[in-house]
Amino acid sequence: xxxxxxxxxxxxxxxxxxxxxxxxxxxxxxxxxxxxxxxxxxxxxxxxxxxxxxxxxxxxxxxxxxxxxxxxxxxxxxxxxxxxxxxxxxxxxxxxxxxxxxxxxxxxxxxxxxxxxxxxxxxxxxxxxxxxxxxxxxxxxxxxxxxxxxxxxxxxxxxxxxxxxxxxxxxxxxxxxxxxxxxxxxxxxxxxxxxxxxxxxxxxxxxxxxxxxxxxxxxxxxxxxxxxxxxxxxxxxxxxxxxxxxxxxxxxxxxxxxxxxxxxxxxxxxxxxxxxxxxxxxxxxxxxxxxxxxxxxxxxxxxxxxxxxxxxxxxxxxxxxxxxxxxxxxxxxxxxxxxxxxxxx
Amino acid sequence: xxxxxxxxxxxxxxxxxxxxxxxxxxxxxxxxxxxxxxxxxxxxxxxxxxxxxxxxxxxxxxxxxxxxxxxxxxxxxxxxxxxxxxxxxxxxxxxxxxxxxxxxxxxxxxxxxxxxxxxxxxxxxxxxxxxxxxxxxxxxxxxxxxxxxxxxxxxxxxxxxxxxxxxxxxxxxxxxxxxxxxxxxxxxxxxxxxxxxxxxxxxxxxxxxxxxxxxxxxxxxxxxxxxxxxxxxxxxxxxxxxxxxxxxxxxxxxxxxxxxxxxxxxxxxxxxxxxxxxxxxxxxxxxxxxxxxxxxxxxxxxxxxxxxxxxxxx
Numbered sequence: 001x002x003x004x005x006x007x008x009x010x011x012x013x014x015x016x017x018x019x020x021x022x023x024x025x026x027x028x029x030x031x032x033x034x035x036x037x038x039x040x041x042x043x044x045x046x047x048x049x050x051x052x053x054x055x056x057x058x059x060x061x062x063x064x065x066x067x068x069x070x071x072x073x074x075x076x077x078x079x080x081x082x083x084x085x086x087x088x089x090x091x092x093x094x095x096x097x098x099x100x101x102x103x104x105x106x107x108x109x110x111x112x113x114x115x116x117x118x119x120x121x122x123x124x125x126x127x128x129x130x131x132x133x134x135x136x137x138x139x140x141x142x143x144x145x146x147x148x149x150x151x152x153x154x155x156x157x158x159x160x161x162x163x164x165x166x167x168x169x170x171x172x173x174x175x176x177x178x179x180x181x182x183x184x185x186x187x188x189x190x191x192x193x194x195x196x197x198x199x200x201x202x203x204x205x206x207x208x209x210x211x212x213x214x215x216x217x218x219x220x221x222x223x224x225x226x227x228x229x230x231x232x233x234x235x236x237x238x239x240x241x242x243x244x245x246x247x248x249x250x251x252x253x254x255x256x257x258x259x260x261x262x263x264x265x266x267x268x269x270x271x272x273x274x275x276x277x278x279x280x281x282x283x284x285x286x287x288x289x290x291x292x293x294x295x296x297x298x299x300x301x302x303x304x305x306x307x308x309x310x311x312x313x314x315x316x317x318x319x320x321x322x323x324x325x326x327x328x329x330x331x332x333x334x335x336x337x338x339x340x341x342x343x344x345x
Numbered sequence: 346x347x348x349x350x351x352x353x354x355x356x357x358x359x360x361x362x363x364x365x366x367x368x369x370x371x372x373x374x375x376x377x378x379x380x381x382x383x384x385x386x387x388x389x390x391x392x393x394x395x396x397x398x399x400x401x402x403x404x405x406x407x408x409x410x411x412x413x414x415x416x417x418x419x420x421x422x423x424x425x426x427x428x429x430x431x432x433x434x435x436x437x438x439x440x441x442x443x444x445x446x447x448x449x450x451x452x453x454x455x456x457x458x459x460x461x462x463x464x465x466x467x468x469x470x471x472x473x474x475x476x477x478x479x480x481x482x483x484x485x486x487x488x489x490x491x492x493x494x495x496x497x498x499x500x501x502x503x504x505x506x507x508x509x510x511x512x513x514x515x516x517x518x519x520x521x522x523x524x525x526x527x528x529x530x531x532x533x534x535x536x537x538x539x540x541x542x543x544x545x546x547x548x549x550x551x552x553x554x555x556x557x558x559x560x561x562x563x564x565x566x567x568x569x570x571x572x573x574x575x576x577x578x579x580x581x582x583x584x585x586x587x588x589x590x591x592x593x594x595x596x597x598x599x600x601x602x603x604x605x606x607x608x609x610x611x612x613x614x615x616x617x618x619x620x621x622x623x624x625x626x627x628x629x630x631x632x633x634x635x636x637x638x639x640x641x642x643x644x645x646x647x648x649x650x651x652x653x654x655x656x657x658x659x
Contacts, residue, residue, distance in 0.1 A: 021510035025541075047476065128517040200511040277563050280571040286537035287506050290568070 005029040005303055008067045010058040011074030012036040012045065012083050015096050015123070018288045019071050022296050024049070025285040029300050058082055061262045067091055069119070069303050076179065077172040080106050083120075083313070087112045092119035094296075095192055097181040099316035101174030103324040103341075110314045121299045121309045122316030124187040126243070128294035130279035135245070135256035139200050141267055145250030147193055150227030154185040156241040158233040159207050163257040168208050169246055174300045176211030178323055179205070182231035185243050186326075187319050189219070189229065192245070195318065200335045201326040349555070350397030350423055352631055353586065354390050355617040359383050359405060384412050387422075389621050397423045399499070399615050402430040402486050402583060410489050424493045427501055427535060428486040429627060431645070479516065480523050487528070497531040497558055498524050505534045509541050514549045531555055535588070538568050540577035557586040560607060562604040565592040576577050578610050586613040600625055604635040 007023055009016050012034060023031050031049075035058035036042050047048050055061040060083055062070070064113040069092035072082045086093045087109065090307045099122050100106030126132050138144065159168075167173050167180050178186075190196065197221045203212035214232040227247070246255040252265040262273045283293040304308045321338055329336040362588065387398065387409075394511045400406050413419050487498065500520055507517050517534075519536035524532035533556070539558040546554045550586045560578075564571030566589055587608075605611055614631060 017507070021507050024512070047515060048511045263596050275595060277565040277592045280563070282568040282573070283565070284569050285506075285510050285541070286566070286568045287510050288503070288568075331646050 002017055005068045005300060006056075006066060007031045007036070007069050007071065008033045008061055008065055009071040009073060010035045010061070011072065012038070012041045013073060013075075014288075016071065016073035017041075019073060019094075019296060021046075021117050021275050021287045022285055023071075023300075023328060025298060026296070028304070032067065033061045035061040044141070044232040059085065062086065062089060062091075066072060072096065075100055075172050076174050080109060081319055083109050084112065087116050087118050087120075088173055090116050090118055092299075093313075094121045094123065095313070095316065096123040097187070097316070097319075098122075098174070098179055098323065099313060101179075101318050102327075103317055104315070104322040106317055106320055107342075108244070110317050113313045118300075119302045119304075119306060119309065120313040121302065121311050122313060122319075123295065124184065124191075124311050124316070124319070125289075125291045125295045126184050126188055127191065127311060128291035128298070129258055129289075130281070131256055131258060131261045131274070131276055132188060134274060134279055135261045138254060138261065139192055139247070139249075144254060144263065147225045147247050147249050149243060150193070150225060150247040151188075152185055152189065152227065152229040152243070152245040154182045154229070154231045154241065154243045155235040155238040156181065156233050157236050157238045160234060160236075162207055162209070165221075166192070167200060169210055170210040173211060175323070175327060176203075176208055176215075177231055177233045178212060178215045178326060181233055181241060181324055182215065182229070183319060184241075185229055185245075186322050187283075188243065188245060190315075190319050190322065192247075193221050193223060193225050195222045196220065196322050196325070196338060198335055198337045199322065199325040199329050201329040202333075203327075203330040203345060212330070215326065215330070217329070219322075248275065349584070349613050350395070351400050351613050351635065352395045352628060353397035353613060353615040354387070354395055355428060355588070356398070356400050356403070356406075356409075356427075356616045358617040358619045359386075359409065361628060364422055371420060380408050380412050383409055384416060385621070386618060387418065387623065388416070389414065389624055390618070391418055391437060393643045395624075396459065397425060397496070397629060397633075399425045399427055401427040401488075401501070402489065404430075406430075407489050410493065414492065419493055422494065422573055423496045424490055424582055425497055425498045425533075426487060426490050426495060428483065429501055429504070430486075432494040469637065476515070476519050479519060483520070486525075495528065495557055496529040497533040498528060499533040501534050502535040502537050505536045505542070506538050509536065509538055509545055512545065514545075517545075518549065520553065533586075537566055539574045540569065543577045543581045543583055553582050555584045555586070557588050557615065558604055559589040560585070560587040561589050562596055562601055563591040565589060565595065575608065578608055579637065581610075583610055585611045586615055587611050590616065597619045599634075602630050606634045606637065616632050 005028060007029055009020055009031060012020065019209060020031055020034070023029055031052060033053040033055060034045060037054040037056055045052060046054060053065060069088045072079055072093060072095045074082060076098060080265070083093050083095055090282065095150050099109065139147065168176070168232055173180055196219045199217055201217035204214040205211065206213050213234045215229045218226065218228050220226050242257065244257045249252065251267060252263060254261065255264040260273055260275045262271065264271045283290040285293050287293070298309065301307070321341060325336040325338050326340065400409060408561060413422060480606050521532045524530060534554060535557040537559060539556065542554065542556060558574070559566045560574065561567070566572045590605050591598065605614060616627055616631070618627055
């Protein structure tokens with residue numbers, strides 16, 4: 001690879017545009033080409049960045065452009081086929097979350113990425129939000145003891161009438177609020193507490209005809225931790241997507257949101273709160289939130305040094321198996337053990 | 346020559362925004378669900394000599410503007426629209442997709458604006474001309490402010506920072522030209538990347554910008570760093586309205602404003618107050634800290650008539 005990383009982007013929705021803008025400011029990387037079908041968007045891009053090559057079809061972009069890495073920010077239903085085409089060419093990939101429509105669909109990407117020794121990353125950007133990163137450090141630090149029981153939720157006020165677009169069609173989204181939004185929360189739970197062994201889940205649709213608007217699950221983790229998550233995009237008074245995780249540990253407790261991390265240790269009875277303000281560190285470019293610049297810097301660093309990211313396709317698949325199990329449980333109305341998930345049709 | 350108000354009442358508290366905690370934001374939504382409570386704060390601010398108000402085009406904005414008009418306060422108030430209402434558009438884009446959202450925006454325009462769009466070749470034509478579409482978009486966003494004194498129109502950081510990152514000089518220049526040509530108000534910019542904005546404007550030869558940027562003692566949301574933002578302020582000729590001065594309620598006002606007014610080129614702050622007591626204390630501290638430093642009045646780039654916006658708002 002030359003010193004300059006040549007990048008392509010497939011899909012210019014809001015995340016594709018945000019990544020393109022951030023990447024445009026980084027030295028040592030250059031967005032050379034974009035594949036996007038919407039004319040309104042490509043006209044805008046052409047007027048802003050005339051040097052970027054625009055394609056209707058990603059296949060043509062991959063064929064013609066000498067790329068090192070590709071951002072896959074298309075609707076979820078296209079993630080796996082685009083990732084497959086990139087990995088087959090040995091290109092590094094950044095895939096927006098979730099990895100695919102289901103773990104069954106995306107599983108083979110894990111083997112392909114490994115076989116091609118390709119760098120990969122899935123867009124679980126909460127790893128780069130300071131409060132969540134500090135919470136993980138505190139839990140790993142051991143002072144709170146072993147996690148025993150957790151409650152968690154993710155809500156946003158988004159849908160109070162019938163939605164339209166790919167997010168609300170099962171075929172293109174793979175699911176509703178769980179697959180599109182709360183995959184961030186599932187990621188945080190797996191990142192903080194490790195793999196989940198069994199899931200019991202129920203779901204409800206009200207505004208959407210094909211996908212779930214509400215989901216509630218109870219998890220057992222391999223570590224012995226147990227607890228719940230609740231999610232919806234149809235809860236009032238949540239202007240922004242909001243995550244909260246509270247965990248009771250053997251020697252204390254911890255609660256974390258994007259705004260703060262609070263924790264309490266039984267030994268000295270102290271309560272501590274760290275706000276986002278306490279933990280903030282500036283980013284070279286702020287577009288949509290500081291976490292995206294950090295995430296992109298990490299990916300480019302992995303590409304440059306050929307280092308494996310902790311949030312690679314293998315990790316994305318681990319998260320996706322949990323959401324698969326949640327859908328399976330809601331449909332079958334049974335407790336689903338993840339070790340047996342692949343055996344089911 | 347008219348100047349920007351030294352204290353501008355912010356709107357976050359009225360529309361349920363808190364960068365300290367979402368719990369606090371929800372409490373504010375409940376508190377200000379009664380427009381009378383919003384009115385009490387606005388009236389008290391006006392009585393205290395704080396006549397400037399920042400307002401996004403959040404759905405609540407129309408209620409607030411109607412209230413100000415009904416109470417006969419519009420003549421004495423200076424409005425600073427912040428456009429567009431970015432979070433609302435992100436939500437609508439998620440709900441109905443980008444083409445659906447563009448259709449909705451233009452469907453929301455009044456008949457007179459629709460007629461103008463139609464005479465220009467319709468929505469289809471605008472879609473083929475990206476820049477003209479931006480112009481129509483800005484005009485629709487500013488319609489609710491047509492009977493008010495508008496001193497400056499701020500472009501929201503979501504769009505400013507995207508434009509800066511993409512180095513979209515033509516789009517920024519278009520905003521400057523469009524506001525300067527069609528409205529008796531100064532074009533202004535909200536950003537989370539202050540040094541990059543200043544550097545870009547200098548390179549593009551756009552003159553002295555009026556910028557709303559984050560400045561607080563904690564360095565919260567100051568990018569790429571507190572030091573770089575302070576240096577850009579010191580080394581450049583720029584007019585700044587400081588925002589997030591309390592780091593979203595994290596800092597004590599005395600400490601916070603001593604820091605803000607010790608910086609060069611800052612003579613105006615946007616502040617969110619929720620109660621009479623809170624407002625009294627905050628305004629007193631600001632006035633005291635401000636007078637302790639030799640700050641000249643902040644000047645905008647052109648004379649302001651202060652007599653309402655031009656005919657293009659019709």
